[in-house]
Amino acid sequence: MATSASPEPARRIRAIDFALVLWPSFLAACAASVLFFAAVDPAMLRDAGPHLFAGLDREAGYALGFLFFWGVGALASTVSIYLIRTERGGGRADPPGAA
């Protein structure tokens, strides 16, 4: 079993992990923002959306929308990395029974 004293290298957070999370989600957020805002005018969200959006101007709408997509993407990337890294036998952990 993978219960040796050495720390699981796969679970260590490395500097590059931040890039691996932030970069793909950034690209996805760019694509999502273009598609979404081509169809939806942020001013429309202000005028017709829930009260939350009152007082939102277009520039703020674009920026917050982009940050929202980026955040969602980053969350998904984080979970993916976590699942791959902690998968037993796959990813980079030991295969079952290897000791």
Add this chain to the structure above:
Amino acid sequence: MSVARLKSVPPPEAGDGPFYVAAAKIYPREIGGRFTRLRRAAVVVLLGLFYGVAWLEWDAHQAVLFDLPARKFHLFALTLWPQDFLYLALLLILAALSLFFFTALAGRLWCGYACPQTVWTELFVWIEQWTEGTRSRRMKLDRGPWTAEKVLRKSLKQVLWVALAAWTGFTFVGYFTPIRSLGGDLAHLSLGPWSSFWIVLYGLATYGNAGFLREQVCKYMCPYARFQSAMFDKDTLVISYDPARGEPRGPRRRGTPARAAGLGDCIDCTLCVQVCPTGIDIRKGLQYECIACGACIDACDDVMDKMASPRGLIRYTTEHAVQGEATHLVRPRMLVYGALLAAGSVALVYSLFTRVPLILDVIRDRNSLYREVRGDRIENAYSLKVINLDDRPHSYSLVASGMRGLELAAPLAPITVPAGSVSNIPARLDVAAPQAGGVHSISLTLTALDAPGIRVRETSRFVGPAP
């Protein structure tokens, strides 16, 4: 553990995981030559365009401007609105197709010459070479103690890098909000919060990617770097080392004929490794880290010249050529990519040239099928959505046709719609009762009064009492 654990370690690129960022810093050696000149030219042209085009004016507006606050896109004489999204989508598809085409043709041309990552890194490296000196001086400087000179050189580099990154961020944002007013705001220190936010974000990304991460972006972050090999085949031009000619490698005295010493043409000077911006040894074969910048070709050609051997120990070649077989330029893959690319380009150009900057939507009133009105006539109600996609206002005349005696009851005045706007207009059509029985297909035609070429036709239905 031991053996099993070692064996379970996946391929090398993942295996050196813990060293990812701690990986030895790469000090690319400066080099001149054909490909280096080509790359410099590409950097100057592309960055010149990027920093320059933002300042061009056209017809009293910025020539290229994705005006996000106003939701319109100026491209020289053309003005596109969100409704024209199709063109943008088509353009992106074309960009992807040309990437496939050129990758299949000549490998990673994009990476070597056009990728923003390469282009800005090159610029940042120039600054580094200018402030900190050549490769060997940079290595010495980094190893040495923090002398006054080191502090001075390093801070000068940082100042220039930060200034360049900030200017890049500013220019980038200048493609989305008019750059001249943005510049004015900057000069008066009155930038809006969101403009500042984007400038800082883009500036940081430039600094981080081109100054700090560099080849690591290509190695660990770029999806294209990983899938480009899918577009390769044995006839794709790639940069490779000719082992048949080069091996066995080894140092020798200048003027020693290689074969006589039992050696190949490679003198093992490692210059090709020193110049490589991603720090790989091309002599180990094609590796996905290679961004096809051609620096190793230039380095090796120099050495071959000095050794009086023919150039091209490292060269652009194909797998087939290295194996001594014929290279085929025309092959099914190229034909398919090429045909798709040509078809897409034709479609884009055709649709742009035949674009009518007017959209008409006709929706029948859902509340009533028909209404009897004065004078024994039957009336149907519609709501029209008129979208003026031109960059000036227009007045349009509306004409109904498709049924004998069909008349437009409203609107009677021309419909005026400001530039880039949508108007919702109720419309009523009527026809004498005897002619109205049943369901008829009719059409509505909208024509700009000042430009008869701007005309659209939409069909709808006219419903009368069951006959």
